[in-house]
Every structure is written in structure tokens, then in C-alpha cells.
Amino acid sequence: MNRQPLLILVCCFILGILIQDYFSFERDFVFIIALVCLLIAISLFFKSFLISKLNSILIGLLFFGLGISMHFLNFPKTSQISFTTNENITFKISKKLNSTEKNKKYEAIVKIKNQIFNTVLLIPKESKELDFEHYYRAKSYISQPQSPEYDFQFDYAKYLHRKDIFYQCYVNGEISSAKRNDLSFNEKIRQKRLEVLKEINNSAMSSKSQEFLKGIILADRTEIDSETLQDFNRSGLVHFLAISGTHIVVIFGMFYFLLMKFLPLRFRKSVIIVSLGFIWVFALFIGFGSSVVRSCIMLTMYFCYVLLQRKPDLLHALALSAFTILIIDTQQLFDVGFQLSFLAVLGIYWLNQPILKHLPKQNNHFKKIIYNTVSISISAQMVTLPLVLFYFHQFSFVSFAANLFIVPFSEVIIIFSFVMAGLLALGFDFKIINIIYDVTIDLLLTVIHWFADCESLFFENISMNGVEVAMLFVIVYFLRFVIVKSNFRCAPQFSLAVLMFFIVRISFTIYENKRQEVLVHHYKKGKIVSVKNKSSVCFWIENVIDQEKIRQYIINPYISSRRVKNIKIERLPAVSGKVVFNNKIYNLK
Incomplete structure (x- = not known):
């Protein structure tokens, strides 16, 4: 508790969320837990009545109970709506989702006979694109998503419930619209984003370049073709297409670099604050996606240490970021992106320096960039691998090589794409720049397809359950000590963990067979x-x-x-x- 108090308290908070999610305690029991937490919080002000060694335990219990209470409050309650199967609905969209083969999908707020609820809305793919500036009315088939028949299938209903969505509406009639005059500030920003997306669609770039640009800068992957998505997935580069920490760091660095070129060094703190402001404006513009908000919070927490002239502590920044996100919405804990992004940072903290010390000496700037990229990529991928296998049941050995090849060029691609999006948003569509961007993205996608096409290095349908994932994390934990000491003094613990993993894995396989x-x-x-x-x-x-x-x-x-x-x-x-x-x-x- 003395070395990493924030991280331990966040772990207690997360444990409380998991316990409440699994057992679903009733309101009276949660009220008793909240009351106990209040008593503990009050008692901590009277240290004379406590043994000091108990303080750490009491604070841990306080955060554990807080996790249970907050998750109870954040858990969506089913809204009982009375409706017939086919209803005339009035709705407005709140978010655009990935299209299917037959339909365009949106998250929408629907009104039926003075009843208002959230829904996933599906309209025929040939229908006109919906926007935030109109209310819409149409006849719709309404249903409730059902949980899967068997435990091995993805529970789409539960996924929607965590987003406070309990219904699906399939529009099967003509859609009429009426202009809105009550747009909120957020809806105005989202509408502006839609207009920029339309400008990109109307540009002279190839369709693949347009979809790539919308995905990498404006977090819109709704129309990317399945072949391209499959290439990114199979090559282990899907994080490059999605807005993530890499994008936010690059955009922050771009603003910071430009401002420092025009301002004296004594304004460095002001430049950091302004650059942080820019990334939050960017996050607002692209819709405050979960991965974007996570990255912005983590970067902001990190630079708060710099502004306060304290040595930056990655784990403290990570813990504060996680707690900030979860206290707002505990359901974020069950988001795969949330889990992978925080695990990647933990992996970099745990393995990056040990791996870096075993690489050749970095005696110039170019070598530092290359070897740091290698060590960071390996660290992040090794720690996130257990969860990747658990959720996606596939892995490609080519992903290591693909990341080492693509990541060093990611900064150039992101900056180029950011400039392209900015020019198109301002109404500038230069043919020569479009051609250069087309050639660059076509080359990038060709290289990624080449990596994805290495069938012999791609493995799918890999079995992995929760117990095996936990044991893999134990192996990763001991791996650090083996790398640091470069001898076999720590090998017994590491070897025992590996042996236990294979024993458990073989046992599960025998049982299933x-x-x-x-x-x-x-x-x-x-x-x-x-x-x-x-x-x-x-x-x-x-x-x-x-x-x-x-x-x-x-x-x-x-x-x-x-x-x-x-x-x-x-x-x-x-x-x-x-x-x-x-x-x-x-x-x-």
C-alpha cells in the first residue's frame, strides 16, 4: 500500500464492481454496504481510535464497498414499454453504428405514446443517411434482443443492456422527417462531424482512402469493407485503425511541437495546457468515444505531474485515469477496449525497460526510436495476449513483425491524415495532395494485406478460459524477473508457472474431449x-x-x-x- 496506494485502491474498487456484477446484490443489502462505507470514512478522521496498521485495510474495504455501490447505481434497469409489434415511432439518432450487409445501424432515442427509450435502429441500406438535425417518423418492427442459446456465443443482449439499450427497431416503412430547433451543444458538434464525413465522401480520393481517413482520424469505421477489416485483424494492427493512445499522443505532440516553435521556452507549461486543451477539443469533436476519452484522461493525468513539477508516475496516472472513468460509468470495466488499453500500459511499465536493456546500445536518436518501438510493441503485445486469446480466440505471429514495421511510420500517417481531414473540413480539396494520400494509403493497405496473407503464421479457434488467462498473467509476472536477472535464479517460479499452465490446459482439454x-x-x-x-x-x-x-x-x-x-x-x-x-x-x- 505504501508503494502504489492508488493502484491498490483502484483494484479494490474494481473488485467491488466485479462482485456486484456477478452476485447482483439487492437494494437493501447495497444500502447496508454504503452505510458501512460511510462509517469507515468517518472513522478514518479519528485515527486515535484506530490501530494505524488497520488504516490500509479499512481504506481498501471503503473502496471495495464503493465499487459495489457505484455499480449498483450504474447498472441499467429494464424499462417496461408497452407497444405492439409494429408501431409508428418518432425518433432522433444519437450515434451511428457499423452497417450490416442489409441495413444501416444507429443508436436512437425513440418515443412511442409518451414513452421514451433507447434503441438500436436499423434502416434499409439504400435509405438516405440520417442526421442530428431532424426528428424522424416511420413504421417500425420492435423487438427485444435475446440472450444466446448457449454459453459459447457472444451475448449481444447483455452487451446492449450495459449501454442501457433493451430494444431494437427495424424500420419497414417510409421515413418522414422534421427539422429540429432544439439541438444541444453536443448534437451540434456531432452534426458538424457528420458534415466533415460527407466532405470526405465527396472528395476525389479513392473509396478505400476515404474510409481509412474517416476511421483513423474521425473514429468512423462504419463503412469500411470487410476485407480491409479482416486484414487489420489478422495482422494484429486493428489498434492502428481505431483511435487509441497512439493517435492522441501523436496529435498532442504535433500541437506541442508547433506551439513551441513560435513561443519562448518559458511558456512551456502554457503550451502543455493548450496542447491538452486541443486533444480534449478533438475528443469532443469525434464524439467522446471510450478509447479516446481513456487516452485523453491518461495523458492529462501524466502531464499534471509534469505541471506540478513532480516526477511522472505511470502507475499513479494509470490508476487515476481508471478511477475517473469507472466512477463515471462502472460499465466501462467490461469494455474489451478498456481492458486491453490499460493492460497494454501495464505491460509497457512491467516489461519495457527489462527488454530494452537487452537490446543493442541506443547511442543515437534513430536507434532510440527503433529499439524503443521494438521493446514497447513486444511489451504491450505480450501482456495483452492472454485477453486477446480469451476474447477473440485467434493470434498471428506475424503481428509482432507487422507492428514493428508499421508503428514507426504511424506518426507520419496519423499527421498526414489529420492534415487531410482538416483541409477537407475547411473546404480545400487539392488534387495533388489527394493523389499523394491515395498512393500512401494504397501502399500501406497493400503491406498490411501482405502481412495478413501469411496463413501459416495465423492461428484461430484457440481455446482459452478464465483460469488459463489468470495463469498466463502469472507467467508474464515472473517473466520480468527472468529477463531482468538474465539467469536461472528466478527460473524455478517461472518454470513452475508454465508447467502448471500446461497441466491445467491439458486437464480442461481432456474434460472437453x-x-x-x-x-x-x-x-x-x-x-x-x-x-x-x-x-x-x-x-x-x-x-x-x-x-x-x-x-x-x-x-x-x-x-x-x-x-x-x-x-x-x-x-x-x-x-x-x-x-x-x-x-x-x-x-x-
């Missing part, structure tokens, strides 16, 4: 039957046209969860209610 089960899955209006016998499974599919989507949403998650080695896909018989697999007859009726 003994399981036999027959499951009936539903996708759209079709039916899929899976029959698992030990380490083999066969899928009988009713609608083979959607086989690619079925593989993505049902087959691959099942394989990852059940640790299956051999799979077979067949056409489901239209008449017979029986199937044969491994010389056994299964009755499906």
Missing part, C-alpha cells in the same frame, strides 16, 4: 444441428447459403469453447429426423 452432446442452433430462419463425440464434431446445416456467417457466429465459437480438433459439415436432411455420425444414429426429433 470426453463430452458428448447434441445441440440444435438457430440462425435466422434456418436450423443447425451439432453432434459432438469426444474430440470430433459434425454440423448439419439447413441453409448452406449462409455457411460463412454460420461458421463465424456458431461453428468457430463452438470449436473454441469445446476444444474440438476434427470438424465436419454436412447438409441437414430435409425429411429425415435422424443423422449418422461416427457409426451412431442420432434422433433429432
